[in-house]
Amino acid sequence: MDSTMRLFTKAVTWQVAGFFSMMLIGFIFTGSVAASSGIAFVGSVAGFVSYFAHEMAWARVSWGRGINPARTHLNAGKNAVEY
Template structure:
């Protein structure tokens, strides 16, 4: 299981990529950097919370994880 801090950093990095890509797509579609920025920020806020909850939920699920000797033999 990973730490909450690791989950938080992963979520921040992922959202940084999402912010830039949404800003570019929004600007290309709307032609407005202001509207694109608003869309990108809204998307980032929602996506950040969803991603963080998703990561923490999956951290609690043991299915598919290798442990101890299993990890060394595969």
């Protein structure tokens, strides 16, 4: 499970990259640096909050995670081998 600080850092770095992508796309459509900056800023804040909440929710879900190898048994009897 990732720590909250790790999730926060991942969300920030993702949004920095997304900000510049959104700004470029906004500029292509509007031709305005001010409008594209505003679009990118609002989109980044909304995306950051959504991504962070999504990661926090998935951090609580155990589905799809690997089995802990220390608890895996080859045999069920008293001669079971643990890894």
